[in-house]
Amino acid sequence: MPSNTRRQPARVHCRPGWFLVLTRPVPAVVPAALLLLLLSAGPMLPVGLPWLSVSDAVAAAAPAECAPEIPAAAVAAAEAAGRELGPDRGARIFAGREGVSFAGRSVAVEGICRQVSGRSAAMRTLISDLGARETETTIELELSGDVLFAFDRAELREEARSTLDDIAAVIAEQKRPRVEITGHTDAKGSAAYNLDLSERRAAAVRDDLVGRGLAAELFIVRGCGETDPRAPNTNPDGSDNAAGRKANRRVELVIFK
Amino acid sequence: MSGTRRVRSCFPFLLLLMLLAAPLYAGAPLQTQDATQWSDIAVDLLSVQTKNGVLTMRFIYRNNGERTLEPEFGYGDFHLIDEVNQKKYFPLKDADGIFIAGPIHSDYRGGTFKDRIPSGGRKGVWIKFPVPADNPESITVSVPGVFPFEDVALPH
Numbered sequence: 577m578p579s580n581t582r583r584q585p586a587r588v589h590c591r592p593g594w595f596l597v598l599t600r601p602v603p604a605v606v607p608a609a610l611l612l613l614l615l616s617a618g619p620m621l622p623v624g625l626p627w628l629s630v631s632d633a634v635a636a637a638a639p640a641e642c643a644p645e646i647p648a649a650a651v652a653a654a655e656a657a658g659r660e661l662g663p664d665r666g667a668r669i670f671a672g673r674e675g676v677s678f679a680g681r682s683v684a685v686e687g688i689c690r691q692v693s694g695r696s697a698a699m700r701t702l703i704s705d706l707g708a709r710e711t712e713t714t715i716e717l718e719l720s721g722d723v724l725f726a727f728d729r730a731e732l733r734e735e736a737r738s739t740l741d742d743i744a745a746v747i748a749e750q751k752r753p754r755v756e757i758t759g760h761t762d763a764k765g766s767a768a769y770n771l772d773l774s775e776r777r778a779a780a781v782r783d784d785l786v787g788r789g790l791a792a793e794l795f796i797v798r799g800c801g802e803t804d805p806r807a808p809n810t811n812p813d814g815s816d817n818a819a820g821r822k823a824n825r826r827v828e829l830v831i832f833k
Numbered sequence: 834m835s836g837t838r839r840v841r842s843c844f845p846f847l848l849l850l851m852l853l854a855a856p857l858y859a860g861a862p863l864q865t866q867d868a869t870q871w872s873d874i875a876v877d878l879l880s881v882q883t884k885n886g887v888l889t890m891r892f893i894y895r896n897n898g899e900r901t902l903e904p905e906f907g908y909g910d911f912h913l914i915d916e917v918n919q920k921k922y923f924p925l926k927d928a929d930g931i932f933i934a935g936p937i938h939s940d941y942r943g944g945t946f947k948d949r950i951p952s953g954g955r956k957g958v959w960i961k962f963p964v965p966a967d968n969p970e971s972i973t974v975s976v977p978g979v980f981p982f983e984d985v986a987l988p989h
Contacts, residue, residue, distance in 0.1 A: 644879070644891045644957030646935070651887070654933045654961040657925040658886040665886075665963035667920035712977075713909045713942055752923060754930055754943070832909070832943060 668751045699749055702742050714830050715746060721761070721777065721825030728765075730776035732784055740781070744788040747831055754832040756796045757781050762821035763802040763809035775799030781827055862893070864985065870906075870978030873898025874950075878974065878982050879957075883964050887925070888913070888987070890974065892958040896950040905947040908932035910977035911960055918967045925961045934960035 658665070703710055708717035724736045732740070747753050759774030759781075775798065782795045802809070807820035862877035879891040896902050909932060913922040924932045931937065931944050935958070938947035950956050965972060968989060974982040 644893075644935070644959040646889065646959050650927075650933050650935065650961065653927040654887045654889075654925045655885045657927060657933065658963045661925075661963050663966060665922060665966040667915070667922050667966055669920055713907055752926070 666752060699746070702746060706739070706742055706746070708746070714832055716828070716830050717743070719781075719827045719829070720822070721827060722822060724781070724827060725777055728773070730773060730780050732780055737784075740784050740788070743829065744785050744790060747785065747790055747794070750831060750833045752833075753794055754796070755782075755785075755794050756828075756830040756832075757798075758828045758830075759797075759799040760804055760806075760824060760826050760828065761802050762824040763805070764821065767801055767803075771799055771801030771803075773799070774801045777827055781829070864982050866976070866980040866982055868904070868979050871902055871904050874902060874904060874978075876976060876979045878985065881985060881988060883988050886964050888962045888964045890960050890962070892960075892976070894950060894956045894958060896952055896954050899952050901949055901951045901954075903947065903949045904978065905938075905945060906977035907942045908934040908937070908944045908946065908960060909942055910975075911962075912975040913962050913965060914973040914975060914981075915965045915967060915969045916973060917969050918965075920965065920967070922962055922965055925963060932960070934958070 703715060706717050708715050710716075719736075719739065723739070724732055726733060747755055757778045759776075759778035761770040761774045761777075763770070765773075778797045778799055782792070782797045785795070786792045802824070805820070806823040806826065808817050809821050809824065811817045862879055863881065864878045866876050866878075868874035868876060873896060875895045875897055877893040877895065879893055880889075882889045894904060908924055911924050911932075911934070914920075915922070924934055926943065927933055931940055934944060934946075936946065936948065937944045939945050946958060948956050965987070969987060971984045971986050974985050976982065
C-alpha cells in the first residue's frame with residue numbers, strides 16, 4: 577500500500593475570522609464529541625436565537641395537538657380586559673389591616689398570615705350565617721321563597737331586607753363578582769304561570785341588590801318555574817305534599833368570586 | 834501545530850455550535866410540578882411572556898401513567914400571587930365574562946378545561962393574566978389540582 581493512501585489523522589484548522597477548513601476526513605468520534613459537548617453546554621444558554629423563537633422550538637419538539645396555540649382574538653380581548661382593570665390590575669390584597677367599606681357598613685379586614693387564600697373572619701361569619709356553601713370559585717346560597725315573598729307574589733317582604741343586606745355585602749366583597757339568580761316555584765298552578773312567577777321573583781331579588789349600589793351587569797337572572805323541584809310536590813298516594821312544595825319555592829344565588 | 838494551540842484555535846468554532854444548539858434547549862419547561870388531584874399527571878410551565886400589560890402563560894399537562902386520564906378544572910381557579918406585595922391576581926375575562934384561556938371545554942364557571950389525555954400524551958393549556966402592578970421580580974402561580982409553581986421569574 578502506498579504511503580500517501582494511508583489514512584491521515586484528521587486536522588481541523590480554525591483561521592482568524594471564524595472560518596473553518598477541514599483538510600482531512602473527520603473520524604466519527606469528532607462529531608460525537610462535539611454533540612456531547614453541545615448537550616452538556618446547551619442548558620447554560622437560557623435564551624433562544626432571534627431567528628428561532630421559544631414557541632417555535634416548543635412547537636417543533638412537541639406534537640401538534642399539545643402545542644398551546646393562542647388565537648389572535650384572545651390577544652386583543654386580553655389587552656382590552658387588562659386596560660379595564662385600571663392601575664391595580666384587579667389585584668386583591670390578601671393581607672392588611674385597613675378597613676373595607678361595603679353596603680353602608682365598615683368591616684375591619686384582619687390580616688391573614690397563614691392562608692393566602694383566606695378571607696376575613698367577619699366575611700366568613702356572614703357567609704356562614706347565610707347558610708351559604710362556599711367553594712374555591714363560588715358562594716352558593718338558597719333562599720326560601722316563603723321568607724322572601726308572600727304567597728303568589730313577587731314583591732319582597734320587609735323581613736327579607738336584612739338577608740339581602742348581607743348578600744349585597746358578600747357580593748361587594750368579591751373582586752370581580754358575577755351572580756346568577758334563579759327562581760323556582762312549586763307545582764301549584766300552570767307551568768307557564770309558575771315560570772313567569774319564578775322569573776319575576778328572581779328579577780325582584782336582582783332589582784333589590786342593584787338598588788343597594790351593585791351594578792346591574794353583574795347579574796344573570798332566570799326562572800325555572802316548577803321544572804327543578806327539590807322535593808316531590810305530592811305524596812306517593814297523590815295527596816298534597818306541603819313540605820315538599822315549600823322546599824321547592826326558592827331563589828338560588830350563585831356568586832362567582 | 835501543538836495540541837494545546839489546536840484546541841485553542843477551535844474554540845470559536847465550538848462556541849458557534851453551542852449557540853446554534855441553544856434553541857433546542859429553549860423549549861425546556863421553566864418548572865414542572867406534579868398534580869395533587871390526579872395521579873400520574875405532571876404539569877410543565879412552558880413559558881411566561883408579557884406584552885401590552887398582559888401576561889401569558891403556557892402549560893403542558895403530561896400523562897405519565899399507563900391509563901388514559903381526563904383532568905377537569907376551572908380556569909377561574911388559576912391565580913397569581915405576588916407574595917412581596919401581598920396581592921393576588923386573577924385570569925382576565927372577555928366581554929362575555931369568560932376567562933381568556935384555552936382550550937375551553939364549557940362556559941361553566943367562566944370556562945373549564947376537560948380533555949382525555951392518553952397514556953404518554955400531552956395537552957397544552959394557555960391562560961392570560963394582567964401583568965402584576967408592582968413589577969415583582971417573581972410570583973407564585975397557583976394552578977388547580979397542582980402543586981404551586983413558586984418563584985416564577987417575570988420578564989420585564
